[in-house]
Amino acid sequence: MRPQLPFDPIAEARRQWQEHGWPEAAAGMAAVTSIVRVQQILMARIEEALRPHDLTFSRYELLQLLAFSRSGALPLSRIGARLQVHPASITNAVDRCERNALVRRVRHPTDRRTTLAEITDQGRELVAKATESLNREVFTALGIGDDDVAGLVTVLNRFRQAHGDF
Incomplete structure (x- = not known):
């Protein structure tokens, strides 16, 4: 595992986005970057859990x-x-x-x-x-509460549906 940063790099990127003239895109950039980073974290945890099973x-x-x-x-x-x-x-x-x-x-x-x-x-x-x-x-150890998990799934389902995923 990599050492933990003393600050949130995505929050800093959002601040930089706003400061450099893209305030209307800053929230979207932070959302997309956060989702990509979460996907990386989850895939690493999944791979670790599945490794013993080859x-x-x-x-x-x-x-x-x-x-x-x-x-x-x-x-x-x-x-x-x-x-x-x-x-x-x-x-x-x-x-x-x-x-x-x-x-x-x-x-x-x-x-x-x-x-x-x-x-x-x-x-x-x-x-x-x-x-x-x-x-x-992985699945029962996400590090966030049940209500947050339910809300996250709801939001992501709306996003997927809006983009024709189902």
């Missing part, structure tokens, strides 16, 4: 999505849409999970053109352990 967050998301599905299998195209990532990223994650015997590719039972990714028992076991780690080390 998983990246993208592979964890793939396994959890499959574990949550009714049959434990989904078409690769549906996985990409649900996780909102490029098809090449899904192929890479499935390849890596397949090499580690966490998923397997299977033919769709009724559509020969479609390939499914199916979670294995080993994949289910691993994603359950990884979820315990994430719940304990």
Whole structure:
């Protein structure tokens, strides 16, 4: 972990923005920069929690999505849409999970053109352990209260919706 700064660099950047003639953009710059920094902090914590399980967050998301599905299998195209990532990223994650015997590719039972990714028992076991780690080390230990978490999710959902995310 890096040493803590004695001041908030984003607050200082906001002050500089205002001072250098962009007061109308200062709040937005501070908001965007804060979100980016929070994302960096959260990803570092997520990676730390998943490291003992030899998983990246993208592979964890793939396994959890499959574990949550009714049959434990989904078409690769549906996985990409649900996780909102490029098809090449899904192929890479499935390849890596397949090499580690966490998923397997299977033919769709009724559509020969479609390939499914199916979670294995080993994949289910691993994603359950990884979820315990994430719940304990990240999701229930955000460092802010439940009311703040609920308000944050509400605001971010409005932002995502306003930008066509769903």
